[in-house]
Amino acid sequence: MSDRVQWGHIFSRGLEYALTFFLILAVNFFLPRFMPGGPLLSVLGSQSADLPVVIDEETKLKLMDYYHLNDPLHLQFVHYLIDAAHLDFGYSIFYNVPVVDVIYGRLPWTLLLMGSALLLSTVLGILLGLESSWNRGKKLDNLLLIGLPLFRSVPVFFLGSILIFLFGYRLGLFPVSGALTPYMDYQGFSSMVKDIASHLILPLVCLSAFEMPGTYLLVRNVCSQQLESPYVLMDIARGLKDSHVKRHILLNSIGPVVNQVAAMLGFMVGGALFVETVFSYPGMGLLVYNAFIERDYPVLQGAFVFIALFVLACNYAADIVCSYIDGRAGQE
Amino acid sequence: MKIVKAFSFLLSFFIISSVFGPLFLSPAAAAENSGEESARVLKATWGASGGDWGFPSPLTFYPRGPGYVMTSFCFDSLVWPEETGNFTGLLASSWENSPDGLTWTFHLRENVTWHDGEPFTADDVTFTYDYIQGKAAISPIGAGWYNTAVIESVEALDDYTVRITLNQPYAPFMQQVAAVIPIMPEHIWKDVSDPTKYMEDEAAIGTGPFILEDYNKDQQSYKYSANENYFLGKPAIDTLIFVKSTDPVISLKVGDVDEASLTLDQVQALDDSENMKVIEGPGYWVYRLRFNIPANTILENTEIRKAIYHSLDCEEIQNKVLHGGGIAGNSGYVPPYSVWYNPNVTQYAYDPAAAEKILDEAGYDEVGSDGIRLTPDGEKLEFQLLYSSDQQSQRIAELVQSYLKDVGIGVVLKPGDTKTVDGLVNAGNFDLAIYSHGTSTDPARMLNSFPTSTGWNNTEFVSLANQQMSTIDEEERRELVDRMQVLIAENVPTIPLLYRNVYSACNQDKFDGFFYTPGGVGGGVPTEYNKLVFIYGEWNGQSTASAGNDTASSMDSPSMNAPGILTALMAFAAVFMLYRLKR
Numbered sequence: 009m010s011d012r013v014q015w016g017h018i019f020s021r022g023l024e025y026a027l028t029f030f031l032i033l034a035v036n037f038f039l040p041r042f043m044p045g046g047p048l049l050s051v052l053g054s055q056s057a058d059l060p061v062v063i064d065e066e067t068k069l070k071l072m073d074y075y076h077l078n079d080p081l082h083l084q085f086v087h088y089l090i091d092a093a094h095l096d097f098g099y100s101i102f103y104n105v106p107v108v109d110v111i112y113g114r115l116p117w118t119l120l121l122m123g124s125a126l127l128l129s130t131v132l133g134i135l136l137g138l139e140s141s142w143n144r145g146k147k148l149d150n151l152l153l154i155g156l157p158l159f160r161s162v163p164v165f166f167l168g169s170i171l172i173f174l175f176g177y178r179l180g181l182f183p184v185s186g187a188l189t190p191y192m193d194y195q196g197f198s199s200m201v202k203d204i205a206s207h208l209i210l211p212l213v214c215l216s217a218f219e220m221p222g223t224y225l226l227v228r229n230v231c232s233q234q235l236e237s238p239y240v241l242m243d244i245a246r247g248l249k250d251s252h253v254k255r256h257i258l259l260n261s262i263g264p265v266v267n268q269v270a271a272m273l274g275f276m277v278g279g280a281l282f283v284e285t286v287f288s289y290p291g292m293g294l295l296v297y298n299a300f301i302e303r304d305y306p307v308l309q310g311a312f313v314f315i316a317l318f319v320l321a322c323n324y325a326a327d328i329v330c331s332y333i334d335g336r337a338g339q340e
Numbered sequence: 341m342k343i344v345k346a347f348s349f350l351l352s353f354f355i356i357s358s359v360f361g362p363l364f365l366s367p368a369a370a371a372e373n374s375g376e377e378s379a380r381v382l383k384a385t386w387g388a389s390g391g392d393w394g395f396p397s398p399l400t401f402y403p404r405g406p407g408y409v410m411t412s413f414c415f416d417s418l419v420w421p422e423e424t425g426n427f428t429g430l431l432a433s434s435w436e437n438s439p440d441g442l443t444w445t446f447h448l449r450e451n452v453t454w455h456d457g458e459p460f461t462a463d464d465v466t467f468t469y470d471y472i473q474g475k476a477a478i479s480p481i482g483a484g485w486y487n488t489a490v491i492e493s494v495e496a497l498d499d500y501t502v503r504i505t506l507n508q509p510y511a512p513f514m515q516q517v518a519a520v521i522p523i524m525p526e527h528i529w530k531d532v533s534d535p536t537k538y539m540e541d542e543a544a545i546g547t548g549p550f551i552l553e554d555y556n557k558d559q560q561s562y563k564y565s566a567n568e569n570y571f572l573g574k575p576a577i578d579t580l581i582f583v584k585s586t587d588p589v590i591s592l593k594v595g596d597v598d599e600a601s602l603t604l605d606q607v608q609a610l611d612d613s614e615n616m617k618v619i620e621g622p623g624y625w626v627y628r629l630r631f632n633i634p635a636n637t638i639l640e641n642t643e644i645r646k647a648i649y650h651s652l653d654c655e656e657i658q659n660k661v662l663h664g665g666g667i668a669g670n671s672g673y674v675p676p677y678s679v680w681y682n683p684n685v686t687q688y689a690y691d692p693a694a695a696e697k698i699l700d701e702a703g704y705d706e707v708g709s710d711g712i713r714l715t716p717d718g719e720k721l722e723f724q725l726l727y728s729s730d731q732q733s734q735r736i737a738e739l740v741q742s743y744l745k746d747v748g749i750g751v752v753l754k755p756g757d758t759k760t761v762d763g764l765v766n767a768g769n770f771d772l773a774i775y776s777h778g779t780s781t782d783p784a785r786m787l788n789s790f791p792t793s794t795g796w797n798n799t800e801f802v803s804l805a806n807q808q809m810s811t812i813d814e815e816e817r818r819e820l821v822d823r824m825q826v827l828i829a830e831n832v833p834t835i836p837l838l839y840r841n842v843y844s845a846c847n848q849d850k851f852d853g854f855f856y857t858p859g860g861v862g863g864g865v866p867t868e869y870n871k872l873v874f875i876y877g878e879w880n881g882q883s884t885a886s887a888g889n890d891t892a893s894s895m896d897s898p899s900m901n902a903p904g905i906l907t908a909l910m911a912f913a914a915v916f917m918l919y920r921l922k923r
Contacts, residue, residue, distance in 0.1 A: 110557070177594065183596065185584060
């Protein structure tokens with residue numbers, strides 16, 4: 009078995025990912041600083057604050073000093089890199105607590121939402137894709153082929169609003185916002201799970217509906233190509249059951265699907281941002297959204313680093329899995 | 341064979357759904373059994389964009405109105421505005437000031453205890469004022485919310501008497517200082533050197549009507565329990581919960597929350613809910629047109645600004661944008677519902693002809709082929725209009741554009757997010773901008789910032805502003821403030837387009853008694869969450885029949901509909917099976 013693991017490939021890919029990560033750190037640091045409207049605007053109140061705040065220059069300078077906003081940019085960057093290595097992303101300007109604390113509070117919810125959406129959309133995408141390609145040109149295929157991409161073309165927040173209106177309000181089936189009922193008296197573990205699950209369903213359906221068509225189309229196409237392969241014809245000739253043949257097809261097309269799923273994670277972060285905003289789901293997406301509105305640099309940077317790390321790690325893992333599944337992937 | 345297969349599928353579906361079905365039962369069902377049957381719990385939601393207003397402690401909340409109000413539930417100031425807008429004593433039972441306006445003496449309530457049982461004394465008051473004055477520089481809240489610059493010294497005359505000496509007479513002392521600064525317990529804060537990072541449980545201990553049980557930054561929720569020993573009496577509710585809601589209307593309708601702050605559109609969407617009591621109040625929230633004066637040489641001309649004013653129909657803008665949920669702007673800037681409003685100022689009626697006449701006379705009488713006037717240099721008379729891309733500002737900007745086009749002024753719309761707009765305006769990189777913000781309720785805050793917030797520097801205005809701040813005599817002060825409004829109306833440094841009202845709705849079967857405090861709370865936050873509401877308000881009925889209450893509310897709650905999803909799933913499954921059978 010071990011001869012199938014390509015250590016050289018894993019190492020060189022690892023280096024590439026590390027370099028990518030460094031570039032992300034750099035972009036992440038410099039980009040917000042080129043936008044108009046400094047973080048002090050947020051602290052001191054602005055036109056959007058409820059009271060017009062009048063502040064004198066001296067206080068302003070002290071604040072600038074307090075938040076190290078007076079250092080030259082490159083010095084700030086070096087400091088930033090050193091601290092990032094220690095997982096120290098500073099204090100959130102808006103929340104006034106360490107950024108890592110804010111992120112740790114939100115990360116589990118995003119992992120729950122994205123993880124279950126990834127699982128659901130992948131499983132459904134594979135099953136439907138396979139079924140669709142098997143029934144190429146038939147009614148079921150046409151129906152799915154027209155129906156599913158429709159979800160993808162509807163903006164996520166719009167789909168979310170429809171779900172909220174229909175299932176949250178009209179039918180009253182699910183809660184419409186948050187990740188759990190605040191201050192509910194849980195009667196044991198199961199009632200907590202129920203509560204969290206009922207809050208998860210709408211955002212999950214929304215995110216999955218948005219992500220699934222991609223996997224579906226890919227699986228359908230890859231499997232369709234396999235359908236004419238000699239081994240499939242052989243299988244059929246041998247009189248194997250349909251389900252047996254399908255399994256063969258699936259096993260032979262899984263490589264690109266794994267890659268696609270990993271690549272989708274990046275887009276999923278974007279989708280999650282909208283979904284979390286629409287459903288007030290307290291995950292990283294909502295955090296990033298609010299931090300952007302408030303120009304909370306430390307939180308933005310911290311969140312992006314975590315997300316980037318997460319996406320890169322998943323891609324890296326997918327690379328390794330693929331090189332294992334398909335020995336050719338590593339031989340460049 | 342296929343029928344057997346289908347049947348077994350359906351059967352297993354039934355079994356599975358009956359096992360996992362309860363998973364979809366809503367939390368309301370579980371809450372019903374929670375044993376807290378007689379608890380008087382009020383759930384509220386405030387603000388769609390964010391339910392998190394920071395840790396409710398005097399130096400850690402987010403420096404916006406809601407943050408202060410969340411803090412005010414736990415902390416009391418010396419005095420507090422009641423329903424009429426007059427001040428009632430909280431920690432002070434009576435007070436007097438010297439004729440020169442420099443010394444204020446407060447007689448404090450005796451037998452007040454902090455949430456942890458420690459007695460409250462005058463030392464806590466002197467400590468708080470000194471502490472906040474000392475820490476103001478490193479805390480944006482201290483700098484922005486607590487006006488300690490006028491305070492010379494604070495001393496305790498005895499255990500229950502405090503004398504505050506000012507370095508100059510300060511007319512809005514009660515509104516801006518005594519009714520705003522939350523008194524903090526010395527025994528907890530005396531060793532805290534960085535209050536901006538102090539968020540332990542003790543940091544929320546005050547004397548207020550509510551005790552903080554929990555603040556959850558991630559779920560953006562607050563839970564307060566009533567302070568049974570509150571000196572004004574026990575609050576009418578036991579528990580006050582603030583949760584975040586994406587859509588307050590839906591949350592109100594399904595019973596997830598009992599009270600919510602709303603916009604007028606949301607109020608209208610509530611129309612068929614009879615148990616909802618809607619209250620309306622002055623918002624002190626203005627949308628105004630800002631000019632880049634003195635940098636823009638065309639707009640620096642007062643006549644041009646007047647022409648622009650004449651070309652705008654503020655009443656119609658209000659109707660089109662807020663659908664009646666506000667009032668048209670007033671040329672003197674102070675909104676008509678304010679006690680400081682001066683109606684006798686220059687008015688600029690909607691009069692496009694007058695606007696065109698002014699523009700002609702100012703030398704912009706040539707009109708290009710596209711209907712836009714030309715400057716004497718032959719360039720288009722055209723401005724960029726900056727605005728933050730929320731719905732209201734967007735509509736206002738479009739209306740302004742069409743009004744100005746009618747009189748031959750071109751407008752290029754430039755939307756951006758709030759912070760971008762703020763940044764561009766601060767950098768002076770704009771011609772026109774739509775601004776919306778709270779205006780406070782005291783002239784000292786409302787008007788004195790005019791020169792900085794409009795770029796209009798009028799020496800007479802500035803001297804009036806300084807004068808009115810230190811004028812103790814109410815009548816005298818009123819005359820000065822009247823004059824300031826006359827100057828604003830004459831010079832048009834900015835055009836107040838409209839003022840937005842605030843709305844909220846409460847399930848009155850549950851709780852009644854919300855009101856909007858004239859002049860706002862905490863120096864001018866227009867809110868229905870004046871903490872006195874919870875002292876004097878009324879818990880309605882449902883506490884006597886809590887069992888009935890539970891059934892009534894569960895009628896709307898998701899739990900009653902839980903079988904619905906099973907039915908729906910089964911129907912779906914049946915159709916699917918039929919489809920398979922046909923094939």
